[in-house]
Amino acid sequence: MRTPSIGDVFRARRVLDSLLPPTPMWSYPALSATLGADVLVKHENVQPTGAFKIRGGLNLLAGMSPEDRQRGIVGYSTGNHAQSLAYAARRVGASCTIVMPEKPNPLKAAAVRALGADVVEHGETLDGACEFAGKLAAERGSRLVSAANEQEIVAGVATAYLEVFEQAPDLDAVVVPVGGGSGAAAACVVAAAVAPGCEIIGVQAAASPAAHDSWRTGELLKRPNRTAAEGLATGAGFELTQRIMGEHLTDFLLVDDGTIAEAQWVMLRDAHTLTEGAGAASVAALLAHPERFADKRVAVMCTGANASERELRAVTQLPAARVA
Ligand SMILES: *Cc1c(COP(=O)(O)O)cnc(C)c1O
Numbered sequence: 074m075r076t077p078s079i080g081d082v083f084r085a086r087r088v089l090d091s092l093l094p095p096t097p098m099w100s101y102p103a104l105s106a107t108l109g110a111d112v113l114v115k116h117e118n119v120q121p122t123g124a125f126k127i128r129g130g131l132n133l134l135a136g137m138s139p140e141d142r143q144r145g146i147v148g149y150s151t152g153n154h155a156q157s158l159a160y161a162a163r164r165v166g167a168s169c170t171i172v173m174p175e176k177p178n179p180l181k182a183a184a185v186r187a188l189g190a191d192v193v194e195h196g197e198t199l200d201g202a203c204e205f206a207g208k209l210a211a212e213r214g215s216r217l218v219s220a221a222n223e224q225e226i227v228a229g230v231a232t233a234y235l236e237v238f239e240q241a242p243d244l245d246a247v248v249v250p251v252g253g254g255s256g257a258a259a260a261c262v263v264a265a266a267v268a269p270g271c272e273i274i275g276v277q278a279a280a281s282p283a284a285h286d287s288w289r290t291g292e293l294l295k296r297p298n299r300t301a302a303e304g305l306a307t308g309a310g311f312e313l314t315q316r317i318m319g320e321h322l323t324d325f326l327l328v329d330d331g332t333i334a335e336a337q338w339v340m341l342r343d344a345h346t347l348t349e350g351a352g353a354a355s356v357a358a359l360l361a362h363p364e365r366f367a368d369k370r371v372a373v374m375c376t377g378a379n380a381s382e383r384e385l386r387a388v389t390q391l392p393a394a395r396v397a
Contacts, residue, residue, distance in 0.1 A: 074313045077228040079266035082259075085132045085228040086235060092131055092164075096120065096233070098240040098372065104343035108359040111370040113244075114344055115237055117377065118352055122156040122184070124304070124377030125233055129255060130157030132229025133218065134165050142167040145215040149173070149206035151199060151303035152181030153377055154220050159190035170215070172206040174198050178303055178381040198298050200308045221253025221311035231259035237372050238268045245369040246272040250354035250376050251284045251325070252307045254314030260374075261321035272323040276358040278305045278350075279327040287315050288325050301330050301384070304351025304377055326365070328357040336360055337388045340375070350384065352377040 098115045105112045117125035134142070145168035148158045155171040162169035169190040173182060174197060185192050195205040199220070210217035218226075233256075237247060247264070249257040257275045264271050277285045278300030287294045287310025298308035318325075328336075333350045336357035340346045355373035359366050380388070 074222060074224055076317055077224050077262055081228040082231040082235060082263060086232045088132050088135045089128060089232055095236045101344045107339055107343050109363050110359060110366040110368060113241055113372045114375050115372055116375055117233060118346060118348060118375050122160050123379045124153035125230060125256060126153045126157035127160055128232050129226030129229035130161035133223060133225040134161035134167060136225050141216055146218050147206050147210040147215045148218040149202040150220060151306055152178050153304055153379060155185045156188060158218060159185050159188035163189050170209060172202040174202045180381055181379055198308055199306060221255045222313045227255050227259050230255050231263050234260045234263035241372060243370060244271045244372050246274055247372045248274045248276055248355040248358050249374050250305060250351050251275040251277045252305045253311050254284050254318055256376060257322060258314040258317035261317050265321050273321060275322055275325040276328055276354050278302050279329050281306050282327060283307055283309050285325050285327055288318050288322060291319060302333055302350030302354060305354060326358045326362055328354060328361045332357045332361050334388055334391060338391050346375060347378050348375055349377050349380040
C-alpha cells in the first residue's frame, strides 16, 4: 500500500471542506501551568461523532465508486472508527456493518446503531472482531475497511494536522495518541512536508503496547491488549502506519491507565473538556514525562470524547491529591 503524499492530504481537505468545519485549537493557562509547558489543545472531541476518525471515514467513502458503495462496507472497531464509517456510509447511502468486540462501550454501540449501521458483537478483543469482519466481508462481497491500513483514512485524518500547523506554525512538538497508528502516521506525513522541525511523539497505553513495541523493534508485533482506553486498544502493529511512523516519528512514549484517568480529570478541570481515555492520552504523556516537554510549545491531540458512563463517574471520583 502506498504512503499517502501531502498532495493526497490536500485532496482530502477539498473533500472534507464542505462536510466539516476546522476544529479549534486553544491554549488554557491553567493546563499549561499544570503540565509545565506551553500547551495547545487540538479539539477533535468537537467533531459530530466526538472523535477525529470521522475525517478518515468521510474521505474513504467519498473516494469509493458507486458500484463499491452498492456492495457496502464492513468494519471492525471498539467504537470511534465504527461511528466514523457509519456516519460516512449514511451520507452516501452505503450499507455498513460493524463488528465490535463483545461488551463494547454501550454508548458507542448505541451511537453506531443510531447512525443506521448494523452492529455485530464478536470476539474478546479487536483482533477477534477483525477476523470475523473479514469473513463477513468475503461472504457478502463488501469492502472490508481496516482500522489503520487504509491510505484514504490516513489522508483524511491528516487534514487535522494541516490545521494544527496552520493554527500554530511554531510548535516544538505534537503529541498523538496511538492505537492502530492512523493519527500518528497522518501527523508524520504532514509534518514532514510543512513542519519538518517539529517533533511528532506517539503515546500508547503500557497495557496495550503493540504499536509502540513494533515501532521500537521495526517488526510488526502482537502484544497483550488490556488497556481500558478503547481507542488505544489494539493488539498488533499495522503495516502502513508502522512504515510511515518508522520513517518520521521522533519518539514513542508509554503511559499507564492510572495516569490516563488523571489526565482525563486534568482536562475536565483545566480545559473544561470532557475526554475519553484515549482522548486524554497526550496529556497523560506530559504528566508522566514532564522533563521531556518542559517549557516547550506542544500541541496535544484531544482525539475523542466518547467516554462511557462508568468511566466518567470513575474519573470524577479520583482522589484529589493524586493530580498536581
Ligand atoms: C482511534 C483512536 C485513537 C488512536 O488512533 P489510531 O489512528 O488508531 O492510532 C486515539 N484516540 C481516540 C479517541 C480514538 O478513537
